[in-house]
Amino acid sequence: MKLHLRVWRQASRQSEGSFVTYEADGLTPNMSFLEMLDVVNDRLTKEGQEPIAFEHDCREGICGSCAMAINGEPHGPNAGATTCQVYLRSFRDGQTLTVEPWRAKAFPVIKDLVADRSAFDRIIQSGGFVSVGTGQAPDANAIPIGKGIAEKAFDAAHCIGCGACVAACRNSSAMLFVAAKVSHLGLLPQGQTERKQRVQKMVAAMDAEGFGNCSNQYACEAVCPKQISVEMIARMNRDYASAVVDQI
Amino acid sequence: MKLDARIPAGPLAEKWTRFKANVRLVSPANKRKYEVIVVGTGLAGASAAASLAELGYQVKSFCFQDSPRRAHSIAAQGGINAAKNYQNDGDSVRRLFQDTIKGGDFRSREANVHRLAEVSVNIIDQCVAQGVPFAREYGGMLANRSFGGAQVSRTFYARGATGQQLLLGAYQALSRQIGLGKVTMMPRHEMLDLVVEEGQAKGIVTRHLVTGELKTHAADAVLLCTGGYGNAYYLSTYARGSNVTATWRAHRRGALFSNPCFTQIHPTCIPVTGEYQSKLTLMSESLRNDGRCWVPKAKGEQRAAVAIPEGERDYFLERLYPSYGNLAPRDIASRAAKRVCDEGRGVGPTGLGVYLDFSEAIGRLGESTVRERYANLFAMYHEITGESAYESPMRIFPAVHYTMGGLWVDYHLMSNVPGLFVLGEANFSDHGANRLGASALMQGLADGYFVLPYTIGDYLSQQKPRGEKTDGPAFQEAMGATQARTKKLLGVNGRKPVSEFHRKLGKTLWDTCGMSRTKKGLEEGLAILGGLREEFWKDVKVPGSGADLNQSLEKAGRVADFLELGELMCRDALEREESCGCHFREEHQTPDGECARKDAEHSYVSAWEFKGEGKPEVRHTEPLSFEELALATRSYK
Ligand SMILES: Cc1cc2nc3c(=O)[nH]c(=O)nc-3n(C[C@H](O)[C@H](O)[C@H](O)COP(=O)(O)OP(=O)(O)OC[C@H]3O[C@@H](n4cnc5c(N)ncnc54)[C@H](O)[C@@H]3O)c2cc1C
Ligand code: FES
Numbered sequence: 001m002k003l004h005l006r007v008w009r010q011a012s013r014q015s016e017g018s019f020v021t022y023e024a025d026g027l028t029p030n031m032s033f034l035e036m037l038d039v040v041n042d043r044l045t046k047e048g049q050e051p052i053a054f055e056h057d058c059r060e061g062i063c064g065s066c067a068m069a070i071n072g073e074p075h076g077p078n079a080g081a082t083t084c085q086v087y088l089r090s091f092r093d094g095q096t097l098t099v100e101p102w103r104a105k106a107f108p109v110i111k112d113l114v115a116d117r118s119a120f121d122r123i124i125q126s127g128g129f130v131s132v133g134t135g136q137a138p139d140a141n142a143i144p145i146g147k148g149i150a151e152k153a154f155d156a157a158h159c160i161g162c163g164a165c166v167a168a169c170r171n172s173s174a175m176l177f178v179a180a181k182v183s184h185l186g187l188l189p190q191g192q193t194e195r196k197q198r199v200q201k202m203v204a205a206m207d208a209e210g211f212g213n214c215s216n217q218y219a220c221e222a223v224c225p226k227q228i229s230v231e232m233i234a235r236m237n238r239d240y241a242s243a244v245v246d247q248i
Numbered sequence: 249m250k251l252d253a254r255i256p257a258g259p260l261a262e263k264w265t266r267f268k269a270n271v272r273l274v275s276p277a278n279k280r281k282y283e284v285i286v287v288g289t290g291l292a293g294a295s296a297a298a299s300l301a302e303l304g305y306q307v308k309s310f311c312f313q314d315s316p317r318r319a320h321s322i323a324a325q326g327g328i329n330a331a332k333n334y335q336n337d338g339d340s341v342r343r344l345f346q347d348t349i350k351g352g353d354f355r356s357r358e359a360n361v362h363r364l365a366e367v368s369v370n371i372i373d374q375c376v377a378q379g380v381p382f383a384r385e386y387g388g389m390l391a392n393r394s395f396g397g398a399q400v401s402r403t404f405y406a407r408g409a410t411g412q413q414l415l416l417g418a419y420q421a422l423s424r425q426i427g428l429g430k431v432t433m434m435p436r437h438e439m440l441d442l443v444v445e446e447g448q449a450k451g452i453v454t455r456h457l458v459t460g461e462l463k464t465h466a467a468d469a470v471l472l473c474t475g476g477y478g479n480a481y482y483l484s485t486y487a488r489g490s491n492v493t494a495t496w497r498a499h500r501r502g503a504l505f506s507n508p509c510f511t512q513i514h515p516t517c518i519p520v521t522g523e524y525q526s527k528l529t530l531m532s533e534s535l536r537n538d539g540r541c542w543v544p545k546a547k548g549e550q551r552a553a554v555a556i557p558e559g560e561r562d563y564f565l566e567r568l569y570p571s572y573g574n575l576a577p578r579d580i581a582s583r584a585a586k587r588v589c590d591e592g593r594g595v596g597p598t599g600l601g602v603y604l605d606f607s608e609a610i611g612r613l614g615e616s617t618v619r620e621r622y623a624n625l626f627a628m629y630h631e632i633t634g635e636s637a638y639e640s641p642m643r644i645f646p647a648v649h650y651t652m653g654g655l656w657v658d659y660h661l662m663s664n665v666p667g668l669f670v671l672g673e674a675n676f677s678d679h680g681a682n683r684l685g686a687s688a689l690m691q692g693l694a695d696g697y698f699v700l701p702y703t704i705g706d707y708l709s710q711q712k713p714r715g716e717k718t719d720g721p722a723f724q725e726a727m728g729a730t731q732a733r734t735k736k737l738l739g740v741n742g743r744k745p746v747s748e749f750h751r752k753l754g755k756t757l758w759d760t761c762g763m764s765r766t767k768k769g770l771e772e773g774l775a776i777l778g779g780l781r782e783e784f785w786k787d788v789k790v791p792g793s794g795a796d797l798n799q800s801l802e803k804a805g806r807v808a809d810f811l812e813l814g815e816l817m818c819r820d821a822l823e824r825e826e827s828c829g830c831h832f833r834e835e836h837q838t839p840d841g842e843c844a845r846k847d848a849e850h851s852y853v854s855a856w857e858f859k860g861e862g863k864p865e866v867r868h869t870e871p872l873s874f875e876e877l878a879l880a881t882r883s884y885k
Contacts, residue, residue: 035524045745050792057487059527063318085631111797121315125427129420130379134299134697137377144388154381190379
């Protein structure tokens with residue numbers, strides 16, 4: 001199997017980037033997309049060229065490292081999957097694939113396909129937690145939590161922080177990411193005490209990082225590898241509104 | 249060298265309580281005068297960094313990923329053990345302790361393991377308070393499942409993403425401290441050396457992975473929480489970046505490396521399909537709650553799995569180990585799978601595979617219950633293989649998964665280099681020659697939340713805060729050595745990419761120091777690795793420069809260290825003339841092919857000392873004494 005690749009190459013944050021074309025040959029449908037990049041990179045290395053920089057770690061869809069758009073789609077063509085979970089059987093022999101990093105003001109490109117997503121960490125640092133110190137916890141079964149609530153909280157908490165939601169959004173909004181954390185903690189009894197401050201602090205941090213506004217296009221939900229629902233955004237908006245009302 | 253594990257006196261069940269009552273403390277006002285470096289943000293590192301900052305210490309935290317949330321712990325699937333006995337099925341601290349010692353085939357320290365079992369209950373409380381969404385029963389109470397090597401249900405889980413949820417809990421606790429200014433977080437930093445000043449660990453050298461800047465950092469204590477070294481085998485279930493560099497560099501600075509040959513090979517992983525393959529994917533052990541392992545009775549069977557009648561199937565784990573069945577411990581299950589494949593009864597295109605079959609469970613519970621329990625694992629399997637495990641059995645094969653070996657530590661989790669503490673998978677401490685499923689998450693969090701915060705005070709209370717100066721000769725020497733090494737890697741300018749060396753190293757270790765080992769094989773392995781290391785330094789090609797993001801350079805440094813470690817793994821396996829847990833020396837087996845332990849000669853922890861470039865390492869031993877449990881032959885029959 002053979003593919004034609006158009007890959008974004010950019011030497012550093014400051015430099016201009018451009019697409020460079022590579023031929024990838026001798027592939028098999030059971031190869032993963034990243035394994036194909038490994039093969040191309042080994043060839044480039046042997047030819048004395050710098051390999052394509054891209055992020056990856058777990059290669060099983062959970063760490064959120066891998067982050068690229070394939071033919072304009074964040075994480076490629078498969079629903080509910082990360083880039084590292086894309087296999088070449090999803091493409092046609094001879095197909096041309098355009099491979100790019102996330103594009104968003106808040107995620108500047110560092111090199112080739114690697115973008116800086118540290119804004120997400122700063123949003124969590126602003127309030128995405130329960131303030132409980134080590135040793136302060138009561139018995140784990142002291143507060144029953146309904147199975148349905150626990151499952152829903154898990155659905156939100158399953159976010160891997162990859163940033164595909166931002167990359168897919170034409171406004172580069174981080175609403176789905178922030179809403180997932182706000183909902184995860186806001187659904188659980190443990191998260192109630194700080195619920196209102198949390199949403200306000202996180203939304204303020206999100207705005208300060210330069211993410212755009214949500215205009216209800218739902219592109220984020222469509223590309224989310226963990227299929228986190230936009231209902232979370234509605235839930236966050238309610239929390240936010242009620243926190244603001246409280247202050248009046 | 250005499251290795252003093254500093255185990256407190258007194259009856260086993262009281263040691264930890266007594267230790268805590270007598271430990272030396274640093275007063276609240278003085279804590280902020282001490283700097284602590286924590287390398288690694290997995291369960292061990294994130295929990296330690298957060299807890300130390302909460303106590304008031306000044307913490308600097310490092311990881312090589314772009315965010316602390318992406319540490320390898322994120323990928324743990326199946327669950328975490330704790331002796332809560334919420335199921336009323338006879339669990340207790342004592343039983344978790346016994347299971348862990350027995351599971352480890354009597355090659356771990358009783359006192360450490362007992363403490364682990366004791367604090368396990370606090371971990372679950374802490375995680376729930378942080379908002380970890382563990383699975384619940386309809387009444388709202390926490391649910392449990394069973395894992396290998398236990399006859400009780402003590403495993404807590406969050407669907408198939410327990411590691412993710414626990415790590416996010418610890419990451420959020422860490423993030424809170426970063427936001428408060430108590431932790432300085434340095435992601436995209438790789439530790440490349442340890443600074444030992446006047447015999448004590450006082451700092452590290454790092455490379456900033458985006459700017460290439462090399463820098464020294466000083467502190468009053470250094471914690472390595474840098475995970476395991478299973479990627480020495482190239483193919484494994486580890487994240488691609490997991491590496492041995494931090495612990496190996498510390499080893500070269502004097503820290504002893506214990507039991508390097510104890511590597512866990514997990515029975516249920518998706519089999520290898522091709523040369524290009526970059527990693528192996530685990531199918532969580534929790535699947536063995538409901539999945540049954542089998543191969544055809546006949547060699548060379550050609551029919552599809554579903555077409556093979558019941559009577560022609562060999563449910564080999566149930567046959568060999570009736571009392572534990574499909575939940576036999578990992579080392580035992582893996583070897584059994586290897587054996588049936590060696591007999592020519594393996595399945596799939598390569599013959600290196602066995603079936604893991606859910607049809608009986610689907611019949612008993614209905615597909616929807618099976619889906620609820622394992623949907624994400626079945627989806628992952630489908631993603632990779634294109635096959636549906638609801639319709640035909642999974643094909644699985646053992647793969648490298650965890651390393652029980654690591655830096656030697658005493659009861660305080662301190663290495664033999666004063667001030668250097670080692671936590672989580674990076675130390676050797678609690679799992680002996682085989683780790684039980686769902687016990688790594690427990691150990692990482694035990695070390696970080698509940699052990700180290702107590703033991704570190706004992707050390708720091710005896711130290712004067714040294715300040716942040718990094719201009720002493722020890723710092724300059726370590727910096728110079730790191731610069732020289734980086735230059736050397738970039739300067740070889742040979743022909744082969746790093747991956748070619750890594751693959752060859754991996755294959756050599758898998759063939760000679762894998763599921764089954766012999767004297768002859770290990771000696772051959774050593775010869776191959778010696779040659780490979782030489783070739784690496786003559787012929788590796790590392791393009792680009794050291795002054796920016798250079799992933800080839802990162803890989804080259806890691807593989808160079810794996811090459812040295814690989815030789816030590818083989819030597820350790822060679823000198824341990826017995827079989828125990830994961831370490832199966834074909835020369836030492838019982839008539840029915842089980843491990844033959846040699847307690848009189850080998851009831852010890854090996855601890856290797858680096859003696860300088862090109863010189864053979866020297867092995868020390870810490871004898872293990874079993875006061876509470878009688879040394880018994882492990883039986884799961
Ligand atoms: C697929 C899979 C599933 C698993 N499932 C389970 C399970 O269900 N239950 C269970 O108990 N165990 C499980 N395990 C094992 C368990 O996940 C690990 O043993 C455990 O998470 C290790 O945690 P850690 O904190 O010690 O290290 P890690 O999580 O590996 O973290 C290492 C940290 O060190 C950093 N680091 C490493 N080297 C350097 C360096 N040189 N410089 C700077 N930083 C560095 C990394 O950036 C990272 O932050 C599983 C393992 C795998 C592979
Ligand atoms: S590499 Fe971890 S999610 Fe893709």
